[in-house]
């Protein structure tokens with residue numbers, strides 16, 4: 001489908017068994033593995049690299065010269081799109097929900113370093129940013145618009161490929177757990193496995209009505225990939241968002257600390273920390289029983305180096 005496909009992500013990513021961590025959350029040795037999608041090789045890593053593998057191939061095939069996307073001021077997706085543009089010889093315009101930052105830090109620092117042009121909407125992050133991305137793209141010649149989080153069927157193909165990768169690495173009864181933002185990771189995995197029952201996503205509150213979005217996107221992605229329509233019902237774990245998208249939670253902070261100290265792996269406060277807190281919740285409730293579990297670490301590292309989160313992470 002994409003003759004120009006270049007794997008910017010460097011996939012396959014490593015997968016590692018985490019016995020001490022498994023025991024610390026009440027699972028048995030050998031029951032928990034972490035799929036290190038935080039170690040994709042594009043723009044300091046994370047899940048968006050796999051989506052950008054396909055989105056950039058599509059952009060190049062269409063003769064685009066500029067990637068236009070958007071997100072929150074500290075968006076990982078925007079940072080990785082900026083890196084993808086840089087490595088592919090394209091320009092990047094990033095539409096950021098919020099005010100121009102007085103301190104350039106974390107992901108925004110990397111956006112600038114990767115050469116992206118930043119456009120601030122002035123309003124907070126919301127689904128309406130989708131419209132702002134389209135508007136900016138309509139004004140630029142050679143623009144290729146990428147939706148929030150890269151979560152359309154083309155982007156989700158990256159996680160169809162990840163499901164195929166995982167199928168060679170883990171038993172068929174393993175439950176895949178990951179952070180749910182804009183839904184493309186979830187939809188791609190389900191389309192790849194062909195079964196909603198294989199995936200449990202932990203919502204972080206980025207998008208309204210996410211379960212319906214994932215259901216539809218998984219069908220659309222499966223069609224595009226030439227796979228059967230997924231069976232079963234979408235699985236989304238609620239209860240880890242806290243006050244709102246991006247708001248710090250005690251459960252995420254405890255999860256980040258535990259994973260760092262028992263596995264030497266760094267989660268982030270907005271996505272993977274909340275997702276791992278969800279996994280701890282599932283383990284504690286006994287729902288997992290003896291089922292093998294794979295936590296997909298989707299990245300997000302730059303957030304911990306912002307003023308907002310660095311002190312909070314080490315508070316007593």
Ligand SMILES: Cc1ncc(COP(=O)(O)O)c(C=O)c1O
Pocket residue numbers: 046047075076077149151179180181182183184185186206268271272298299300301
């Ligand atoms: C670090 C990180 N983890 C998880 C996600 C969620 O992925 P998705 O948007 O595909 O649901 C995102 C992006 O939104 C992210 O940046």
